[in-house]
Amino acid sequence: SQQGEEDPQALSIQEGENATMNCSYKTSINNLQWYRQNSGRGLVHLILIRSNEREKHSGRLRVTLDTSKKSSSLLITASRAADTASYFCATVVNTGTASKLTFGTGTRLQVTL
Amino acid sequence: NAGVTQTPKFQVLKTGQSMTLQCAQDMNHNSMYWYRQDPGMGLRLIYYSASEGTTDKGEVPNGYNVSRLNKREFSLRLESAAPSQTSVYFCASRGSMLRGSDTQYFGPGTRLTVL
Numbered sequence: 001s002q003q004g005e006e007d008p009q010a011l012s013i014q015e016g017e018n019a020t021m022n023c024s025y026k027t028s029i030n031n032l033q034w035y036r037q038n039s040g041r042g043l044v045h046l047i048l049i050r051s052n053e054r055e056k057h058s059g060r061l062r063v064t065l066d067t068s069k070k071s072s073s074l075l076i077t078a079s080r081a082a083d084t085a086s087y088f089c090a091t092v093v094n095t096g097t098a099s100k101l102t103f104g105t106g107t108r109l110q111v112t113l
Numbered sequence: 114n115a116g117v118t119q120t121p122k123f124q125v126l127k128t129g130q131s132m133t134l135q136c137a138q139d140m141n142h143n144s145m146y147w148y149r150q151d152p153g154m155g156l157r158l159i160y161y162s163a164s165e166g167t168t169d170k171g172e173v174p175n176g177y178n179v180s181r182l183n184k185r186e187f188s189l190r191l192e193s194a195a196p197s198q199t200s201v202y203f204c205a206s207r208g209s210m211l212r213g214s215d216t217q218y219f220g221p222g223t224r225l226t227v228l
Binding site: 004030031033035040041042043044045048088090092094099100101102103104105106 | 117144146148153154155156157158161171172203205207215216217218219220221222
């Protein structure tokens, strides 16, 4: 079963606007990650936030994590057409020597000129 | 560094045929994973290998087998393909947890159609 549910499923904005995507999950986690997938390509890691962190920044990306609400958000500021892609949250529960990712269903972002 | 490579990129099978999807990584990673991605479902874990010589089932292992041939290579086999296995398959690898690396690196995917 999917751990994460993302909202919205699809988002269309104009270049320069900010894009916010939300992710909710069900169980306790060690960390939460966001990945990007361009059409027809593999996933690329964007940012990781640990369960004891509340906010993290990387360039134009800002991620928040609220473990009490079991939710996270990804904010992309000053979006560009090249940001058009699908974005997935993935929760991590470390078990022994393995670390398994459980993905959400993704948000399709379309940035138009 | 090529990162994670997968072959083939595309494959069409008939129901009942078998095939092996190949995955290799050149990052000296311990853990490797196989996922499938269906429309609107995100990625689901099929099997994983925490280290060379070990494999474990993920969320959707039925109909698949895996082999961790060596540290670099992790293959996924469909013994008797079914239309429900039509999907895009991704291989991923991850460095050592002891080094605090939780990021997974993904291959470009194999698009499989079973008729």
